Amino acid sequence: MFSDFIELIGAFVLVLAILQISSDRLFFSVKVYALQSFFVALSIFVIGLYSSSNDLYISAFLTLLIKVIIIPFTLFEAIKEMKIKREIETYINITNSLMIISSIIIISFILTRYIDLGGEIISKKIFPISLSIIFVGAFIMVSRKKPITQLIGFLTLENGIMLAATSVTYGMPLIVEIGIFFDVIVGATMATIIIHHINETVDDIDERTVENFEE
Amino acid sequence: MDFFIIFTLLPILFFAKPRVAFIVQTLSSLSLIVFSIIHLINHDYLTFILFNSLINGADFPIRLDALSLLFVIIISTISAAVSIYSINYLYDEDYHHKRLFAFIYTTFIASLIFVVTSFNAISFLIFWEIMSVLSFFMVIYSYKNEENKKGGFIYLFMTHLGTAFITLAFILMYKNSGSFDFNDWIHLSLSNTTKFWVFLFVLIGFGTKAGMFPIHVWLPKAHPVAPSNISALMSGVMIKTAIYMFVRFYFYFLNDIPWWYGFIVLIIGSFSALFGVMYALAQHDLKKLLAYHSIENIGIIMMGLGSAMLFFYAKLNILAAFALLAALFHTYNHAIFKSLLFLGAGATLLKTHTKDMEKYGGLIKLMPFTTLFFLIGSISISALPPFNGFVSEWLTYQSLLLNNNINIELVKIFVPIFASMLALTGAFAAACFVKVIGVSFLGKPKSQNSKKASEVRFYMLFGMGILASLCILFGLFPNIVIKMVSPVSMLLLNVNIASFASSKSLFISTPNFSFGHITTLGLALSFIAVLAILYLLVKKFANTQTRITPTWACGQIKENVNAQYSASGFSQPVRRVFAFFYNPKEGVKKVEQKSKYFFPKKDYIATTTDGIETLYQLISKAIINISDYLLKKIENGSIHIYLLYIFLTSIAFLIYAIQGDF
Numbered sequence: 001m002f003s004d005f006i007e008l009i010g011a012f013v014l015v016l017a018i019l020q021i022s023s024d025r026l027f028f029s030v031k032v033y034a035l036q037s038f039f040v041a042l043s044i045f046v047i048g049l050y051s052s053s054n055d056l057y058i059s060a061f062l063t064l065l066i067k068v069i070i071i072p073f074t075l076f077e078a079i080k081e082m083k084i085k086r087e088i089e090t091y092i093n094i095t096n097s098l099m100i101i102s103s104i105i106i107i108s109f110i111l112t113r114y115i116d117l118g119g120e121i122i123s124k125k126i127f128p129i130s131l132s133i134i135f136v137g138a139f140i141m142v143s144r145k146k147p148i149t150q151l152i153g154f155l156t157l158e159n160g161i162m163l164a165a166t167s168v169t170y171g172m173p174l175i176v177e178i179g180i181f182f183d184v185i186v187g188a189t190m191a192t193i194i195i196h197h198i199n200e201t202v203d204d205i206d207e208r209t210v211e212n213f214e215e
Numbered sequence: 216m217d218f219f220i221i222f223t224l225l226p227i228l229f230f231a232k233p234r235v236a237f238i239v240q241t242l243s244s245l246s247l248i249v250f251s252i253i254h255l256i257n258h259d260y261l262t263f264i265l266f267n268s269l270i271n272g273a274d275f276p277i278r279l280d281a282l283s284l285l286f287v288i289i290i291s292t293i294s295a296a297v298s299i300y301s302i303n304y305l306y307d308e309d310y311h312h313k314r315l316f317a318f319i320y321t322t323f324i325a326s327l328i329f330v331v332t333s334f335n336a337i338s339f340l341i342f343w344e345i346m347s348v349l350s351f352f353m354v355i356y357s358y359k360n361e362e363n364k365k366g367g368f369i370y371l372f373m374t375h376l377g378t379a380f381i382t383l384a385f386i387l388m389y390k391n392s393g394s395f396d397f398n399d400w401i402h403l404s405l406s407n408t409t410k411f412w413v414f415l416f417v418l419i420g421f422g423t424k425a426g427m428f429p430i431h432v433w434l435p436k437a438h439p440v441a442p443s444n445i446s447a448l449m450s451g452v453m454i455k456t457a458i459y460m461f462v463r464f465y466f467y468f469l470n471d472i473p474w475w476y477g478f479i480v481l482i483i484g485s486f487s488a489l490f491g492v493m494y495a496l497a498q499h500d501l502k503k504l505l506a507y508h509s510i511e512n513i514g515i516i517m518m519g520l521g522s523a524m525l526f527f528y529a530k531l532n533i534l535a536a537f538a539l540l541a542a543l544f545h546t547y548n549h550a551i552f553k554s555l556l557f558l559g560a561g562a563t564l565l566k567t568h569t570k571d572m573e574k575y576g577g578l579i580k581l582m583p584f585t586t587l588f589f590l591i592g593s594i595s596i597s598a599l600p601p602f603n604g605f606v607s608e609w610l611t612y613q614s615l616l617l618n619n620n621i622n623i624e625l626v627k628i629f630v631p632i633f634a635s636m637l638a639l640t641g642a643f644a645a646a647c648f649v650k651v652i653g654v655s656f657l658g659k660p661k662s663q664n665s666k667k668a669s670e671v672r673f674y675m676l677f678g679m680g681i682l683a684s685l686c687i688l689f690g691l692f693p694n695i696v697i698k699m700v701s702p703v704s705m706l707l708l709n710v711n712i713a714s715f716a717s718s719k720s721l722f723i724s725t726p727n728f729s730f731g732h733i734t735t736l737g738l739a740l741s742f743i744a745v746l747a748i749l750y751l752l753v754k755k756f757a758n759t760q761t762r763i764t765p766t767w768a769c770g771q772i773k774e775n776v777n778a779q780y781s782a783s784g785f786s787q788p789v790r791r792v793f794a795f796f797y798n799p800k801e802g803v804k805k806v807e808q809k810s811k812y813f814f815p816k817k818d819y820i821a822t823t824t825d826g827i828e829t830l831y832q833l834i835s836k837a838i839i840n841i842s843d844y845l846l847k848k849i850e851n852g853s854i855h856i857y858l859l860y861i862f863l864t865s866i867a868f869l870i871y872a873i874q875g876d877f
Contacts, residue, residue: 091855107866114873138862142855 300678443561477524
C-alpha cells in the first residue's frame with residue numbers, strides 16, 4: 001500500500017518534470033518546480049511514516065522549506081529584477097523536446113529493468129521514474145539557452161536524485177542530506193547572483209554571450 | 216667479471232675533471248679491448264648478474280658471448296680513439312659545462328657497452344633508453360641553436376617510436392616464452408604469424424635507430440648538429456647497436472625463418488644504400504653529407520645481413536657465415552672510418568667555424584695531417600683497395616653473388632640487380648668523396664675563415680691517427696678481423712669461418728664455391744711497385760726541372776677564388792639527371808644591393824629536398840589539420856554541448872553496464 005502510494009507520488013514528480021519541459025514561461029517553470037519539490041517532500045514524509053525514522057521527517061521539512069519556499073522565492077526575485085523581456089528560449093522546440101524526452105523515458109525504463117538494486121527496497125518501480133527525472137533535468141540543461149532555465153534543469157535533476165535516494169532505500173544519512181541541501185541552496189543563490197551580474201554587465205542574459213568570453 | 220664492470224664504469228667517476236675522464240676512458244677502453252679479445256680467443260664466455268632488482272625476472276644479467284664481445288671491441292676501439300681526440304676538442308671548441316659534457320660522454324659509452332651485453336629484455340630496454348636519452352642530450356647540447364632543437368626533437372620522437380616497436384617485439388617474445396631472459400629466447404619456436412610480427416617489429420624498431428631507409432629522417436638532422444666527437448660515436452657505434460640486435464634476433468632468437476625475411480632485409484638494405492649515397496652527393500654541409508653516408512653504409516651492412524639470412528634459410532651455413540662475416544666486418548669498418556671522418560669534419564669545423572663545404576678550400580696546406588687522415592677515411596669509405604672498406608665491400612659483393620646458390624627464382628632474378636645497386640652505390644660514394652676532398656681540401660681558400668685555419672692540436676691528431684692506421688691495418692691484414700668474427704659464426708651458425716675465408720694467410724677467399732681469392736697486401740705491394748717503377752722511369756727519362764708558377768686559369772688575369780670548382784657545381788649533373796628524385800631548386804638569389812641599380816650581390820642557391828621528409832611533413836600536416844578540425848567541432852566553447860557530452864556519456868555507460876544482462 002505504501003509502495004503504491006509512493007509510486008503515485010513519483011509519477012506526479014515525473015509528470016511535473018515533463019510539464020517543466022513543455023513550459024514556455026519562466027514564472028510558470030518556477031511554480032512547477034516548487035510543486036514538484038512539494039511532492040518530493042511529501043514522498044520523503046510518507047517514507048518517514050512507513051519506516052518511522054526521525055531523520056526523514058527533518059529531511060522532508062528541510063525540502064519543504066528550502067525547495068518549495070526559499071529557492072522559488074529567490075528565483076522569482078531574480079526574474080523580476082532581471083526584467084527578462086523574452087521568455088524561455090530553446091535550441092530544440094517544445095514539440096520535438098517532448099518527443100525526445102518520451103523516448104529517453106522509455107529507454108530509462110528499459111535500462112533499469114536489468115539493474116539489480118539489492119538490499120531492502122520500498123518501491124522498485126520508483127527507480128526508473130527517478131532516473132527519467134534525472135535525464136529530463138539533464139535534457140533541460142542541454143537544450144535551454146538561458147542560464148536561469150539551465151538552473152531550473154539542474155534543480156529538477158537534483159530532485160530526481162533525492163527521490164531515488166529516499167524511496168529506493170531509506171534515504172541517505174541525515175548529515176549527507178543536509179550537506180546536499182546546503183549545496184543546492186548555495187548553488188542556487190550563487191547562480192542567481194552571477195546571472196544578475198552578467199545581466200548588468202552585458203545586458204543580454206544569454207549563454208551565447210558568455211561563449212565569446214571563453215577564447 | 217669485476218674487470219669488466221670496473222673498466223666500464225670507472226671513467227664516469229672522473230667526470231669532475233674532464234681531461235682525466237677522457238684519459239681514463241681511453242685507458243679503460245683499451246683494457247676492455249684486451250679483455251674482450253682474450254675472452255674471444257679462448258671462447259671463455261662469462262655470465263654474471265650486474266645487480267639483482269626487486270622485481271622478479273627483471274634482474275640485470277650480463278652475458279659476454281662472442282657476439283657481445285665483438286661489439287664491445289667495436290665500441291671500445293672507437294671510444295678509445297674519440298676520447299683521445301676529445302681531450303683537446305672539448306677545450307678548443309670551448310663547450311660550456313665541461314663537467315656535464317664529460318659526465319654525459321662517459322655515461323653514454325658505458326650505456327653503449329651495457330646495451331650490447333645485457334641479457335634480459337627489461338635491463339636491455341633500460342640501457343637502451345639511457346643510451347637514447349643521453350645521445351639526445353648531446354644532440355641538443357648547444358640548445359640555443361634552432362637547428363639543434365629541431366634535430367633533437369625529431370631524434371627524440373623517432374627514437375621513442377622505435378622503442379615502442381622494440382617493446383612490442385619483446386612483449387611478443389615474452390608471451391611465447393614466459394620469460395624476459397634472453398637465455399629462454401634462444402631459437403624459440405613461434406607460430407608463423409607471431410614470427411612475422413616479431414620480425415617486423417624488430418626491423419622497424421631497431422631500423423629506426425639504425426637509420427634504415429624509410430625511417431631515417433632523424434639521422435641527417437640529429438648527427439650533424441651534435442658535437443663532432445659525439446657525432447663520431449653516434450654514427451660510428453650507436454647505430455651499430457641496432458645491427459647487433461638484428462643479428463641477435465634473426466640468427467639467434469628466431470628459428471626457421473622463411474626466405475622472404477632475408478629478401479625484405481636485402482631490399483631495404485639496397486634502397487638505403489642507394490638512397491643514402493645519392494642524397495649525400497647533393498649535400499654541401501660536410502657533416503650532413505657524412506650522416507647520409509651512414510644511411511648508405513647501414514644499407515650495405517643490411518645487404519650482407521639479408522643475404523646471410525637467405526643462406527641461413529637455405530641451411531647453407533658456411534655461406535651464411537661468410538655473408539655474416541661481410542656484414543660484421545663492414546660494421547667494424549664503418550665504425551672506424553665514419554668516426555674518423557666525423558672527427559676530421561670536427562677538426563675542420565673547429566678551425567673554420569662553418570659546416571658549409573663551399574666555404575672551405577685549400578685546407579691541405581693549412582691542415583696537412585687532418586687532410587691526410589680525412590683522405591684515408593675517404594678512400595676507405597669509397598671502398599678502394601688496399602683500405603679496409605674495400606675488403607668488406609668485396610665480401611658483401613661476393614656474398615650477394617653467391618646468393619645464386621639459393622633455389623628460389625625471385626632471389627636468382629634479383630641478385631644481379633642488388634649487386635649492381637651496390638656497385639652504383641660504390642661509384643656514387645667515390646664521386647662524393649672526390650667532391651669532398653677536391654672542394655674542401657684542395658684549391659684555394661674560399662672564405663676568410665678557411666684562410667685563417669691552422670692545424671689542430673696534438674691529441675686531436677692522435678685520435679684521428681689511431682683510426683686512420685686501423686683503416687690501413689685492417690685493409691692490409693683483414694685476417695685479424697676475420698679471426699674476431701669467427702667465434703661469432705661459431706656461436707650462431709656453428710661454422711668456423713676463419714678456416715674457410717682465411718685459410719691461406721694474407722689471402723681472403725670465398726668458401727668452397729671458389730669465386731676468388733684476394734690479397735690486399737699483395738695489391739698494395741704491387742701498387743707501390745708500379746709507383747716506384749713509374750717514379751724511377753720519370754726520374755730517369757723525364758725533364759725533372761721544376762718551376763713554380765701560379766696555376767694556369769684559362770687566361771684569367773684577376774684571380775677569383777669563387778671561380779673554382781664548387782660542391783654544388785660538382786653534383787649539378789647528377790642533380791639534373793635525377794631531378795625527379797632530388798626535386799632540386801636552383802637559382803640566383805639577390806642577397807643585398809647597395810646602390811640602386813648596379814652590382815647587386817647575388818648568391819647561387821641549390822637545394823634538394825629529401826622526398827621521404829616531404830612525405831613525413833605531409834603526414835604530420837594532415838594529422839594536425841584533422842585534429843584542428845575535430846577540436847573546433849568537438850570543443851566549440853558552448854556549455855550546452857559540453858553538458859550534452861556528459862549526458863550522452865552517462866547514458867552510454869548505463870547501457871554498457873547492463874548490456875551483459877540482456
